[in-house]
Amino acid sequence: MSNFFSDSASPSNLSEFTVSELSGSIKRTIETAFDHVRVRGEISGYRGPHSSGHAYFALKDDKARIDAVVWKGSFSKLKYRPEEGMEVIATGRITTFPGSSKYQIVIEQMEPAGAGALMAMLEERKRRFAAEGLFDPAAKQLLPFLPKVIGVVTSPTGAVIRDILHRISDRFPVHVLVWPVKVQGEGSGDDVANAIRGFNALPLAGNIPRPDVLIVARGGGSLEDLWSFNDEAVVRAAAESDIPLISAVGHETDWTLIDYAADMRAPTPTGAAEMAVPVKAELQAQVAGLSARLQGAISRQMDNRRQGLRALTRALPSLDQLLALPRRRFDEAAAGLGRGLEMNTMAKRRHFERAAARLSPDMLARRLMERRQRIGERMMLAERIVERLLERQKARLGRFDASLTAIPARLKGQTERARDRLESLGRRADGAVVSDLRRARAAIAAQDRVLQSLSYMNVLKRGYAVIRDGQDRPVSRAEGLGTGEAIAIQFADGRVQAVTGDTATTAPAKPSPKAAARKTEQDPDNQGRLF
Template sequence: MPSPFDSDPFEDDRSGGLVAKPRAGDNAEPLSISAISALLKRTVEDRFAYVRVRGELSGVKRAASGHLYCCLKDDKALIDGVMWRGGAQRLAFRPEDGVEVIATGKLTTYPGRSKYQIVIETMEIAGEGALLALLEKLRARLADEGLFAPERKRPLPFLPRVIGVVTSPTGAVIRDILHRLADRFPSRVLVWPVLVQGEGAAAQVANAVRGFSALPVDGPVPRPDIVIVARGGGSIEDLWSFNEEVVVRAVGESTIPVISAVGHETDTTLCDYAADRRAPTPTAAAEMAVPVRADLYAQLDELAYRQRRSVTRPVQLGRERLEARVRRLPRPEAVLAARSQRLDELAERLRRGLKDFAGARHRRLDAVGARLSAPLLLHRVEAGRQRLARTGLSVPLLVRQWERAAGRLEPMKRVLPQLDPRKPLERGYALVRRADGHVVSSRAAAAEEARLTLEFADGALDVAIGAAPPAARPAASRKPASPPPPGGSLQGDLF
């Protein structure tokens, strides 16, 4: 009898039976998908509990929950990666596609899709070259948005009353700024303490800049007229917080002019591009913020002196010009000497002329007076009365001549109203006038006119003459002519 151990235990499986059957002596139960997936997950996590991988980020996506999903790849392979919200919030940079990073974490599997992935705990940029490439990529993207445009830059106030400083309260930067402000122009300074490097520094700096902008103008806390964002020198990693997009956007959106004083003169951050003015050092930022008070005093004194000179200079120039003109003027005695002599001469001539004129008039009066004697005047009156008597023009005669003339005028006065040409208009007659006012006395003359005016006793009427004259009435219908008056004249008496 053959032993059952002589047969192959997988022979039945390879035969491909229709229904799976248990085999004698086999204690290996089939595993479920979930069981084998869990087994693989434990195996991978135990074997790769801590790994560091270097690769290029691809497909970076941040979910609404705060988790970060991405892929790490090189030129031959790709692995999925996930970073939970706590770790993603602690990142010192913003992950973007194309950035080469070094990720530290553990490998695990995702049974839902039968895929393995790396759970990233920390992520760092792979070297300074990759960091500079990320910086240049971010700078180009923000520049394309116009965040660094020169027309966005605002002028700094000449003399700010309040200066806001965003920096670390324990570093040497704030002391340098305060010392420099005290030397140049003592001003009121508000310090917003922040971290200037490390985890959370970028968020604090951005919140500080936005906080200064949000202060009301007349609130209990004075609103700064200018804001200085300052930090001491350091490596690119130390200054990276000021390259973060959240800080750059906060500086660009600030409603208060901002001076960026991050690092030394050779250090440049994206915050410098977004600020209204870049200072090479924090001390230089203090010098840009305020003028030198002593220089202002000297300038005020100079302006006051120039003002006084400007006020007195016209008076002085006027006095000099007046004195020069006075020196060129002739002496009053010399100007009046000729006129005085001429006046004396005319006065003497006037006196002699009046005396001679009075003597001549007196002699003429004597000659006329000799001819105006009383007997001579009486003789002339009597001679005139005799000439009047010889003319025969007595008063009664003149009165009788006037009465005869008035008698002849009276009949003419009674006839005058009857000779008025408009008197017959009251009995139905009409005057026919042309447009120029002349009287039309015949039918032929009236036919030549386009318009006529008929004047009646109560007014005038304009009429238009037709193109064709009206037909003549038959002779039988005409009234017989009136017999001539006894006098033989054909002209009737209108009165």
């Protein structure tokens, strides 16, 4: 009975599984049933790729949420990179994670959920880049007027590069460098950004010439086809380019974010080539026109200058007319030069005579006597002043002596010192007066020596004489005296009266031997007389 009840209580019709077996069976069932699914949802919790290269986030809608993972190999192949809040359609498979009894979707492909989502994401990027200043007009550069090297970033196999090369060749052939890139599909945005940065990294004096202007070009297409040029890396590379950049992506109605970051936007790739280089024929025609205008202006200017020069030449006088007045002035100055010298000499002589008249010996002697008399009076006055001072000092000393008897003994020493000091001051006063008199005598003696050195009496002592007429005036020339006039001859020791005779007929008197000897002693060099 006991065996019967124990067997009937156990569930004999159910299989028994371990936890690992059950989790593996669920994993296989889900992966078989949902091996390829497309899920639409909003990205949530995206923080960028992990350090391992995998990306972990979640897809959600208003009612549910599912974990998602993008492995490293699939992440690099995504055409659109995931962004927080972006609504996408993810293609992949559902799998479970037995360690935590969770399921998730392994995404292999991902795209925005319709054109509206792409436009919303484009507008969001545009606002964000504009806030960062990547589209600032003040940062845009001017295109060079005539570049020597043009760098083109585009596909090497499309019609775009042929149109650009053909247009540049027609307008102005220059050196063109092409950096081949993918313009659509996975990794195209990174290729374009690397090409822009590669051109900017070229050295100025390297083997490969550095372009003067860049053209980023692609043909027309849909929003999805042109999406690579909305990539953040492309926009930042265009904004950071030191080389002026022209964006030529799509047709005229196609706008991408690189168009806002570039320095110039062209409606088509052909239009970009036209912006990059001018028309050579037009430049040649313009230069030829300017050259012709310049030649004409030079010719007209030369004609005007030639006519003006001829008019000035006719108005100018001849060389003889120009030199006539200076020549006449020169002749007049030459003729009046001798007369001017004579008049100047006479004026100097009259000035000298007036000065000599003021310096007569009597006047000098009179002034000397006046100075001597004045100095004597001052000396007498100084002596009287000194005597009065000495008398005053003696009187004071007498009064002090009289009062010494009433002064205590301790003041006698002070009185004696005061007396010694007064005596010393008296001696110093005497010495000062004597010194002043000595200096005054020395000054008078110096003035007397100067007077004596300037006096003509010293000249008379050397054997010369002064001839004076009847009015006692000095006579300097023989022609100033007539025959029979009374004259006075002044020697150093006195005067001699004489009468003039005829200098042409009268023979000179023979001097006496004594006078000749005296003249020889006074004038050993036999010099002539002063007057």
